[in-house]
Amino acid sequence: MMKTLLVRGMLAGLVAGVLAAGFAYLVGEPSVGDAIALEESHGTQAHDAASHDAASHDAASHDAPPHAESPGRAGSGDAAAHEHSESPDHAAESDAAPGHNHGDDALVGRGVQSTLGLLTGVTGYAVAVGGLFAIAFAVVQGRVTTLRPRVSVALLAAGGFAVAVLVPFLKYPANPPAVGQAGTIEDRTALYFGFLALSVVTAMVAVAVGRAAADRAGAASGGLLGVGVYVTVMAVAGALLPAVDEVPDGFPGSLLWDFRLASLGTQVVLWCALGLVFAMLAEKALGRGSRDGHAVTVRQ
Amino acid sequence: MSQTNVVSVPRPTAVRIPLREIVPWAVFTTVLALLVLLFVTTEAGAVSLVSDGLVHEFVHDGRHLLAFPCH
Numbered sequence: 001m002m003k004t005l006l007v008r009g010m011l012a013g014l015v016a017g018v019l020a021a022g023f024a025y026l027v028g029e030p031s032v033g034d035a036i037a038l039e040e041s042h043g044t045q046a047h048d049a050a051s052h053d054a055a056s057h058d059a060a061s062h063d064a065p066p067h068a069e070s071p072g073r074a075g076s077g078d079a080a081a082h083e084h085s086e087s088p089d090h091a092a093e094s095d096a097a098p099g100h101n102h103g104d105d106a107l108v109g110r111g112v113q114s115t116l117g118l119l120t121g122v123t124g125y126a127v128a129v130g131g132l133f134a135i136a137f138a139v140v141q142g143r144v145t146t147l148r149p150r151v152s153v154a155l156l157a158a159g160g161f162a163v164a165v166l167v168p169f170l171k172y173p174a175n176p177p178a179v180g181q182a183g184t185i186e187d188r189t190a191l192y193f194g195f196l197a198l199s200v201v202t203a204m205v206a207v208a209v210g211r212a213a214a215d216r217a218g219a220a221s222g223g224l225l226g227v228g229v230y231v232t233v234m235a236v237a238g239a240l241l242p243a244v245d246e247v248p249d250g251f252p253g254s255l256l257w258d259f260r261l262a263s264l265g266t267q268v269v270l271w272c273a274l275g276l277v278f279a280m281l282a283e284k285a286l287g288r289g290s291r292d293g294h295a296v297t298v299r300q
Numbered sequence: 301m302s303q304t305n306v307v308s309v310p311r312p313t314a315v316r317i318p319l320r321e322i323v324p325w326a327v328f329t330t331v332l333a334l335l336v337l338l339f340v341t342t343e344a345g346a347v348s349l350v351s352d353g354l355v356h357e358f359v360h361d362g363r364h365l366l367a368f369p370c371h
Contacts, residue, residue, distance in 0.1 A: 001317055002325045021362070028365040108357040121362020125340045128333035135326045142316025149315070165367065174367035185345055188369040193342075263367045286315045 001285070005134045008281035013130020016273035017123030023269045024122055028262035029114050032176060034255055036110070039178035126270055133160060133274060137282060144211050149286045150279035157275025163203040163230075165267045168196045171238045174263035176256065180246045188244055198237055206230035341368040 108117060137149075137156055145152045172192045180188065210226020217225075247256060341363060343349060344356030356363075356370075363370045 001315075002321050005317075006325055006329060024362070024365045029361065032361055032364060107352070107354050108360070113357065113361050117358040118361040118365070121340050121359030122366060124336050124359070125362065125366055128336040128340075131329040132333050135322065135329050138317045138322050139319075139326075169367050172369075174364065175369070176364060177370070180369065180371065182371060185369060185371055189342060189345060189347075192369050259364075263365050266365050267367065 002138060004285050005138055005282060006131060008285060009130040009132075009134025009137070009278055010127050011130070012274050012278035012281060013127040013133070014123060015277050016130065016270045017126025018119070019273045020126060020266050020270035021119040021122040024118055024262065024266040025115065028259070028266055029118070031255055031259040031262055032114070033110075035176035035178045035259060038251070038255070122266070122270070126274065129160075129164075129270075130274055130278070133157070133278065134282075136160070137278070140207075141286070144207055148283070150283040153279035153282050154275055157271050157278070159203070161267065161271035163199050164196065165264075165271065167199050167234055167238075168192060169264060169267075171195055171241065172244055173260050175246075176259040179248065179251060179256065180244075184244075184246065188246075191241065191244065195237070195241060199234060202230050202233045202237075206233075341366070345370055 133156070137153055140156060141149060141152050145155065147155075172188070172195060206226040206229040209229050210222040210224075212222075213225045214222025338347070338349075339355055340359050343359075344353045345363075345368075360370065
């Protein structure tokens, strides 16, 4: 049964990923393209304007500022750091600067990045999430909810989107190319994933608390308590954790808005499709094993 | 005349997959999923395993649009 659910979860993820990639291509790519164009035309000024930590290289090319090292970054000793610590001149002619070449001389051209790369990235993410989603459903079904499978799946998808995407997004929203200082990528990544992990763990605790309360005080009270616990913890954490605001001076606000909306929209499409497809597949998978008791619907 | 429709409903026995059956799959899936997610979301940004930036550039747009810190 678990194997069936897992395969179906990943299948639902595949469908969701393809749809989300289509949405991202149609709605998101224009603003990504605009942001890259902006980064390459006067991106150096934009990077320098936002840069507080002495990106003192003479920013002759677009490639130079991202190689400015923050003190924390210099000691990290991984291969990328070594590449990053090369002189700007060398780096400018090197193709091996991760993610900072959007032009024709990049390792992967824009044409591939915005189509096949986008599809691969989004679909890979969606399949992985679909697998984890199936596991979460298997744990939750019959324990936290005794609703019919497709209803459980719908609730889980809504909750999963809120916990894994929406709440982290509210604190650390998506940024287009040209927004964000290269030197702080490690800090920003740590903050984002830290907040994401806190969100997931808090949600698990909140579900357990809510479930325990529901046994005594009813489902509505349990649900409210669970949501209350989650919202309270995340609101406090969100208020305490440092903000990230690295939008360069002169970066168009409308472009930032368009990009962030498209980014959120991509995730909405992904989780909606994942929930709907998996709801259908899980209902079929579990329906077979439990026709006796559970397939009872009372219609007047 | 109120018509009462009292239907005797067998208590729904929601399927509950034993944890013993879930755990091995959960471990397996989590490890694989995290590996995939690492490549899609983080590789050659803050963490680098293969380090030439090829993966990073390939999934670049997806990473941005899925709201992960890219660079």
